[in-house]
Amino acid sequence: DAKTTQPPSMDCAEGRAANLPCNHSTISGNEYVYWYRQIHSQGPQYIIHGLKNNETNEMASLIITEDRKSSTLILPHATLRDTAVYYCIDFYNQGGKLIFGQGTELSVKP
Amino acid sequence: GAVVSQHPSWVICKSGTSVKIECRSLDFQATTMFWYRQFPKQSLMLMATSNEGSKATYEQGVEKDKFLINHASLTLSTLTVTSAHPEDSSFYICSAISEAWSSYEQYFGPGTRLTVT
Numbered sequence: 001d002a003k004t005t006q007p008p009s010m011d012c013a014e015g016r017a018a019n020l021p022c023n024h025s026t027i028s029g030n031e032y033v034y035w036y037r038q039i040h041s042q043g044p045q046y047i048i049h050g051l052k053n054n055e056t057n058e059m060a061s062l063i064i065t066e067d068r069k070s071s072t073l074i075l076p077h078a079t080l081r082d083t084a085v086y087y088c089i090d091f092y093n094q095g096g097k098l099i100f101g102q103g104t105e106l107s108v109k110p
Numbered sequence: 111g112a113v114v115s116q117h118p119s120w121v122i123c124k125s126g127t128s129v130k131i132e133c134r135s136l137d138f139q140a141t142t143m144f145w146y147r148q149f150p151k152q153s154l155m156l157m158a159t160s161n162e163g164s165k166a167t168y169e170q171g172v173e174k175d176k177f178l179i180n181h182a183s184l185t186l187s188t189l190t191v192t193s194a195h196p197e198d199s200s201f202y203i204c205s206a207i208s209e210a211w212s213s214y215e216q217y218f219g220p221g222t223r224l225t226v227t
Contacts, residue, residue, distance in 0.1 A: 043218035100154040
């Protein structure tokens with residue numbers, strides 16, 4: 001079973017920042033925080049991952065709290081194409097398995 | 111990023127027949143591939159882990175005799191749904207990783223939609 005909890009849905013205005021929260025109440029020390037998204041009827045797409053430090057790439061920023069019990073994925077300027085289901089996953093990247101929870105359905109509105 | 115393809119993208123078959131779905135890593139050698147199933151409005155459910163040259167490891171509750179997985183080469187894994195029934199209709203997605211990567215990223219295929227009539 002998935003170990004993370006996320007709000008089932010969120011709305012965001014186009015051009016604004018989308019901040020997607022995730023709770024990692026049982027994350028262990030060797031597990032990374034991974035974020036994927038799935039656009040309707042497509043395979044999941046990797047977004048970003050981190051262990052302790054905040055991370056940024058061309059797609060998004062990832063903020064991880066000091067106790068690692070929560071994280072926030074930030075899409076700085078959401079577009080309509082960012083409408084998707086976003087999944088956060090606790091993942092041990094040395095032989096672990098990606099187990100998907102229910103995710104957050106983000107709707108970006110014009 | 112790395113590219114994973116699936117074939118076919120959609121398939122319709124009659125109840126009782128078998129259907130094979132291919133998953134290919136196009137620009138890397140995939141030492142491990144995973145197969146997921148997704149029903150409408152639900153999340154992805156991991157079915158099995160496939161390592162090149164060895165038997166697949168199935169998740170609890172997944173019938174290994176019904177969902178045959180073969181990972182005969184470093185770029186190809188196949189999932190065969192045997193004696194398909196309407197309840198097997200679903201979206202099947204594969205993913206792949208490479209041990210050559212220093213940063214672990216799992217890449218997903220576009221999915222195959224199976225409809226059993």
